[in-house]
Amino acid sequence: MKSHNRALMIGFCVVPFVVFPLVAEATAKDPIAVGYEEKGIDVGATNWVRDEDSGEIVPAPPGYVSNDPNQYNAFPQCQVDDGNLAIDCLAKQRVCPPRADGKPGVPVIWKVAPREIANPTWTDWQGNGGGPTCLYDKNPEDLLPRIAALIQRAFDRLPVVPGTLTAQPSPHTLRGAETNFYAKAAEQPFDITILAQKIHIIAKPVQYRWDYGDGTSLGPTTTMGGPLPQDRWGEKTRTSHAYAATGDFDVVLTTYFQGTYSVNGGPNLPIPNQGQFSSPPQTVSVWRSVTRNYADDCNTNPQGEGCPGGAQGNR
Incomplete structure (x- = not known):
């Protein structure tokens, strides 16, 4: 009788093969209850998954x-093979402190088995060292701070397509002239x-940094620039650059994205820091211009310098 009272103090009844409450029964305001059964712990969800993060x-x-390839289940720490408690x-057994809302935790041992087996023989899962852990009622709100702590790393690892870079003129430009970039x-x-919750993220471009390849840069700036008609090439713009030397220069555009995320269709929440994503380098060849005066044109002197039949024209 003394042992029976000890079991009642933590909410267990030692009767095999039926469901026993481990915590207070659910009310209308709290429909999720933790229960003990022969197959393990039921917390309103029979499908447990291992979170990759x-x-x-x-x-x-x-859904x-x-x-x-594995399936997981939780068993009371003191459960024995026939469904009774030791x-x-x-x-x-491990003492599980109550949550902030007062809900008690259940000391459990996690077990693993191949997913394709319907009624498997469970073995201890060693992912947490194999020891007992505390299991609480399912409460999505408890996951929000943990998701917030992981969201920045997840955002930085997204396959965000960086901004594309265009130069005018390209691929050749002139030394000392303004080359327009946008x-x-x-x-x-x-x-x-994240943590088995559905997360929707929106990445929005907000700033740009231009590295012109000659040691100079512009930004971060909110200006993305814009195209110029060909008859205006060479004009100075907010994102243009004039090269002081000839040569090939690799230009890189870095786009800064600001993100928002929502959890299971909830409100959009801001991701604290911007993600930076760079475009592949684009090579711009900078040439020098040479001006010469000639007494006649190529019609008068087809062999003249610069004419198709001349020495320079055949090169």
Whole structure:
């Protein structure tokens, strides 16, 4: 009888093969309850997945499809193979402190098995060292601070298409003349998963940096520049550059994207820091111009310098 009372203090009843509450029963305002059953712990979600970023086991959102070859389940720390509880284990089981909202935690051992097996033989999962961990009622709000801590790294790893760079004139320009550079960049949406939650990210271009390849640069600036008609090439613009020397120069455009994210269709939240994404280098060849005066034209002197039949024209 004494052992039976100890089990009741933590919410267990030692009767095999049925569902027993580990915490207080759910109310109308709190429909999610943790339960103990022969197959493991039920927290309102029977599909558990391993999050790739944190390595933790978390409830899968509705409709989530996992590529993990394994399936996971949680078993009470003191459960034995026949579904009963080991009474002598209860006094030594891990103590799980309550959440901020007062909900108690359940000490569990995570186990793993191949996903394709319907009724598998579970083995201890070693991802957390194999020891007991604390499992709490499913509460999406608890995940928001953890997602916020991971969102910047996830944003920086997105396959964002950087802005494209155009030079006028190109691929050749003249030394001392203004070469006009401008960018094109677009807003881009992404759908990813963090802690098994569906995250929608929008990356919006907001600033640009121009590295002209000769040691000079412009920005970051909100100015993306714009094209000029050919009859205005050589004019100075807010993003143009005049090269002081001849040669080939690799120009790189870096586009700064500001991101927002939403969790499971919730409100858009700002991603704190901008992501930087650079375009491949574009080579601009800078030539020098030479001016000479001639007494007659190529019609009068077809062999003259610079004419098709002349010495320079045949080179």
